[in-house]
Amino acid sequence: RKEVEQDPGPFNVPEGATVAFNCTYSNSASQSFFWYRQDCRKEPKLLMSVYSSGNEDGRFTAQLNRASQYISLLIRDSKLSDSATYLCVVTNTGNQFYFGTGTSLTVIP
Amino acid sequence: NAGVTQTPKFQVLKTGQSMTLQCAQDMNHEYMSWYRQDPGMGLRLIHYSVGAGITDQGEVPNGYNVSRSTTEDFPLRLLSAAPSQTSVYFCASSYTPPSLAIQNYEQYFGPGTRLTVT
Numbered sequence: 001r002k003e004v005e006q007d008p009g010p011f012n013v014p015e016g017a018t019v020a021f022n023c024t025y026s027n028s029a030s031q032s033f034f035w036y037r038q039d040c041r042k043e044p045k046l047l048m049s050v051y052s053s054g055n056e057d058g059r060f061t062a063q064l065n066r067a068s069q070y071i072s073l074l075i076r077d078s079k080l081s082d083s084a085t086y087l088c089v090v091t092n093t094g095n096q097f098y099f100g101t102g103t104s105l106t107v108i109p
Numbered sequence: 110n111a112g113v114t115q116t117p118k119f120q121v122l123k124t125g126q127s128m129t130l131q132c133a134q135d136m137n138h139e140y141m142s143w144y145r146q147d148p149g150m151g152l153r154l155i156h157y158s159v160g161a162g163i164t165d166q167g168e169v170p171n172g173y174n175v176s177r178s179t180t181e182d183f184p185l186r187l188l189s190a191a192p193s194q195t196s197v198y199f200c201a202s203s204y205t206p207p208s209l210a211i212q213n214y215e216q217y218f219g220p221g222t223r224l225t226v227t
Contacts, residue, residue, distance in 0.1 A: 008149075032207060034215065043199055043218035044152070087151070091207035095140070095159055096167060097216060101151035 001026050006088050006100035014108050017078045021103045023088030024070045033064055034089040035073050038102065044087055047073075078107045110135050115200050115219035122190040122226045130185040130222050132200030140203040141183040142167070142216070143175065145196040152199065158183055159206040190226045198222045 006023045013019045025033075033050035048055065050062040050071050061074040071090075075082055088100035116131045134141065142157035144167075154167030158177040172194060174186040183202075187194060201216040 043220055045218070046215040049215070093208060095157060095165070095206045095208050096154055097142070097201075097207060098154075099144075099152040101149060 003027060003092075003098035004088055004090055004100040006103050008101055008103060010104040010106060012106045012108055013078055015078055015080060017107075018074065018076050019078060019105065020075075021073045021086055021088075021105075022070055023072070023100050023103075024068075025088075025090045025098075026069070027090075027092045028066075028069060030069075030090045030092045032091040033062075033071050035060075035062055035071075036087040036089055036099075038085045038087055040084075044099075047086070075105075078105075080107050080109060083107045112136065113200055113202055113217050113219035115198075115222050117222060118220065119223050120225070122187070122224065124191060124226060126190050128187050128190065130187070130198055130200075130224075132183045132185065132219060133181050134183075134202040134217070135181065136202065136204070136217070137180060138202035138204050138217075139180070140206045140216075141177065142201050142203075143173070143183070143185045144199045144201065145169065145194075146199060146221075147196050155185065155198075187224075192226045194224065195226045196224060198224060 035047040036044040037047045038044040050064050054063045059076045063072045085102040087102045113134045143155040144152040153169045156175040158164045200219040203216045204214045
């Protein structure tokens, strides 16, 4: 079973829309959670960490549900510049970061 | 700071050739890692290091060697290239290994090396 699973999409949404991505993880001992963003043919970059109480950064909100073992990312008021692949990342008690396969988002004018 | 640097950016190898992908970071990060990214597979961990002199295998280590003689450098060696190793390779570093982290320390990625094996 994969450590992290994501819906690959693609998600095609109009500008201004709200879009949500979910990601599930298999190890209940997972410790740290992140969302990364990857633009086409570029390296992944941290979008935001995900904390137990949930956290918000501008138009982006991340939530963690430990009981159901999933994390979510909500993007409000989508911009054209939000078009990218969003990667869910978790760590467990070892020394490895586990990446989901990514969810592709295209924001349409 | 230059962050994480990787060379070369592009490389074409013939089957059976060997080569070394270079990775360096100037942030004094203890943790470094190598990933490969293939379509539909996401990033898969090849090898990682929690400090100078210490390396360990990730999910897909076969056909690759690493060493960590200094904190700054973490080269990845392909022993005998095969077409299945055609991929994009990313090096990443983090301030501390995940198991020791008391907060969420992010990984910083290099720009990647696009490798084609014919």
